[in-house]
Amino acid sequence: MNSSTIMFSNMFSDKLFYKHCKRQSMLHRSAIDDRVGASVMSAKAVRNFRTGSYFEPPDYGLFSPNKINLTRGRRFDCAHSPQRSKAMEQTMIFRQLFDSVSGTYTYLIASRQGGEALIIDPVLEKVDRYLQLVRELDLKLVKAVDTHLHADHITGLGALRDHTHCITVMGEQTKADVVAMRVAEGDRVSIEGVSLDVMYTPGHTDDSYSYLMGNRIFTGDTLLIRGTGRTDFQNGDPRAQYDSIFNKLLRLPDETLLYPAHDYKGDTVSTIGEEKRFNPRLQVKSIDEYVDLMNNLNLPNPKMMDVAVPANVHIGLHQDEIARKGWALSATQALSLRGRTDTTIVDLRERSERERHGVIPGSLHAPYPDLQENLSAGGILHELAMATGKRIVFYCAFGERSAMAVQAAQDAGLKSACHIEGGIDAWKKAGGTIEQ
Ligand SMILES: [Fe+2]
Numbered sequence: 030m031n032s033s034t035i036m037f038s039n040m041f042s043d044k045l046f047y048k049h050c051k052r053q054s055m056l057h058r059s060a061i062d063d064r065v066g067a068s069v070m071s072a073k074a075v076r077n078f079r080t081g082s083y084f085e086p087p088d089y090g091l092f093s094p095n096k097i098n099l100t101r102g103r104r105f106d107c108a109h110s111p112q113r114s115k116a117m118e119q120t121m122i123f124r125q126l127f128d129s130v131s132g133t134y135t136y137l138i139a140s141r142q143g144g145e146a147l148i149i150d151p152v153l154e155k156v157d158r159y160l161q162l163v164r165e166l167d168l169k170l171v172k173a174v175d176t177h178l179h180a181d182h183i184t185g186l187g188a189l190r191d192h193t194h195c196i197t198v199m200g201e202q203t204k205a206d207v208v209a210m211r212v213a214e215g216d217r218v219s220i221e222g223v224s225l226d227v228m229y230t231p232g233h234t235d236d237s238y239s240y241l242m243g244n245r246i247f248t249g250d251t252l253l254i255r256g257t258g259r260t261d262f263q264n265g266d267p268r269a270q271y272d273s274i275f276n277k278l279l280r281l282p283d284e285t286l287l288y289p290a291h292d293y294k295g296d297t298v299s300t301i302g303e304e305k306r307f308n309p310r311l312q313v314k315s316i317d318e319y320v321d322l323m324n325n326l327n328l329p330n331p332k333m334m335d336v337a338v339p340a341n342v343h344i345g346l347h348q349d350e351i352a353r354k355g356w357a358l359s360a361t362q363a364l365s366l367r368g369r370t371d372t373t374i375v376d377l378r379e380r381s382e383r384e385r386h387g388v389i390p391g392s393l394h395a396p397y398p399d400l401q402e403n404l405s406a407g408g409i410l411h412e413l414a415m416a417t418g419k420r421i422v423f424y425c426a427f428g429e430r431s432a433m434a435v436q437a438a439q440d441a442g443l444k445s446a447c448h449i450e451g452g453i454d455a456w457k458k459a460g461g462t463i464e465q
Contacts, residue, residue: 122166123245125288125297126159128152131182131333132293135159136247139168140222145398147172147220149240149247150290151185159185160192171220171398174198176249176290177237178205178341180263181331187344194433196397197344200229202236204342209397209429212238216381220398228277232270233258239278245286246301252278253289254296257310260323262330263338267323271316279305348450351432356439356447358422360459363449366422367391373413377425377434378453386453387463389424397430404441414443424449424456 122139131152137159139146146168151159163170170193173186177200186197190209198218201211212218214229218240225240230251237258240247250258252274260267283302304311313319331337351357358366366372367390374392376383383394395403395410403410414421421443423431431448438446449456457463 122146122168124162126155126162128155128182130154132291133179133182134288134290134292134297135185136288137162137168138223138242139166139220143167145169145171145221145223147174147218147223147225148185148189149174150176150179150249151189153183153185153188156185156188156192159189163193169193170195172196172198172210172218174218174225174240175203175205175341176239176247176251177234178203178263178338179290180334180338181291182333183337183340184344190344190433194437196430200227200236200238202231204236206343207348207427207429208344210379210382210426213385216385219379230270230273230277232260232266232268232273233263235264235266235269237273239273241281241285244282244284245288246278246281247288247290248278249290252287252304252308254287254292254299254304255294255308257308257323259326259328261326261328262334267320268316270323271319274311275316279311348428348432351435351448352450356435357432357450358447359450360455360461363422363424363456364459364461371419372422373417373419374422374424374449375410376453377423377430382426386426387465389453389456390462390464392424397425397434400434400437404438404443410438411441411443414446420445420447422447422449424452426452427454428452 120141122137122142124137126135126137127133128135133150133152135151135155136149137146138149143166146163146166148159148170151173159170162168170189173189173195175184175186175198186199186205186208189195190197196209198210198212199205199208201213203211210218212227214227216227218225218227223242225242225247228239228241229237230239230248231237233250237249237251239249239251251270252258257270257274259265260270279301281301283300283305285301287299287301287304289299310319310322313322348357363374366374374389376388376392376394377397377400378386379396380394388394400410402408405411410421413419421438423434423438423446425431425434428448428451431452435446435448451458453461453463
């Protein structure tokens with residue numbers, strides 16, 4: 030869920046707050062963060078609470094026509110009635126866009142017109158087209174995901190981030206320099222009304238991931254329509270790919286719709302069941318037979334490889350620029366902030382990241398997607414800074430979101446705002462303590 034959350038430990042005791050919210054039927058899924066031992070409430074919920082209007086947006090990724098057993102044994106049950114699911118599907122935006130030069134499919138997804146959107150595997154040369162579509166559909170692009178480090182085209186992640194300030198997402202194994210959010214098996218990538226389950230499916234590359242959204246699976250180059258992604262460069266491994274395909278992807282229900290990152294024959298979508306029966310690469314009797322098959326493809330390298338791979342590794346925001354303006358603290362400098370009463374440290378990451386990687390003790394939680402709302406007049410961060418005069422110090426995973434947040438805060442008039450360069454990753458490396 031995307032609503033901004035911020036701790037209100039001084040306003041309510043945890044128990045009292047929880048009871049109070051529940052009584053008012055206003056609990057947002059992310060409104061309570063009991064892990065950090067403090068009450069967390071969405072900023073939207075606060076306003077809605079004050080005005081008496083509460084809502085719960087739909088979540089496409091949380092329902093599925095079947096129970097799906099993922100590799101970690103998690104089960105997802107149908108949380109909505111078929112009628113409601115159908116109604117939500119009807120309002121959903123799902124666009125499959127094509128780059129004919131690289132044969133790449135890009136997916137633009139939103140739960141509704143006017144809502145938040147995410148994009149999967151954008152191509153640099155098509156960024157203007159994506160942005161135009163985003164504008165036309167009145168969407169707010171909040172996340173841009175690459176299934177893996179591409180070798181055949183330059184990713185649009187960096188350009189989309191620069192234009193929209195969206196969060197860039199890749200797997201934790203990626204060699205891309207500054208991806209804002211790194212995900213792992215079992216994580217979820219969520220926006221308003223949409224949730225993607227993250228599946229680590231290495232083999233084509235060692236940073237290849239697939240994303241499951243209800244009855245749709247985005248397989249990147251791991252499993253293609255009547256093909257599989259090559260495994261002969263970028264730490265590719267046919268054995269790992271066999272495992273990803275046969276022990277993960279093919280265990281999804283047969284009717285799951287398969288959307289790959291590429292197609293060169295004109296196919297747009299398949300199903301898991303169809304690929305089981307008709308994909309020639311999958312008609313093998315053993316892992317050794319598959320490895321042998323993949324090791325003897327003798328394919329030429331992609332034409333763009335020498336350009337695309339280095340370009341895709343360097344998509345990071347230039348945190349140096351923020352530092353040059355005097356708006357950055359090194360992790361070592363940030364350590365001295367502990368116990369200071371004139372500073373508020375604000376965590377911009379999502380709840381799942383906080384749970385997995387821990388938090389800086391005493392920090393507040395205000396997720397990045399609602400930053401603008403929180404920084405504008407009347408917003409929680411704006412009011413906090415104005416009312417207390419405290420310096421706001423942002424941090425995130427690696428400094429990417431926090432660098433953008435500092436610029437936004439400065440633009441909003443919070444002239445003392447700064448961030449921790451390198452994020453909580455740098456904080457940990459500098460010996461900073463973490464609260465789990
Ligand atoms: Fe690829």
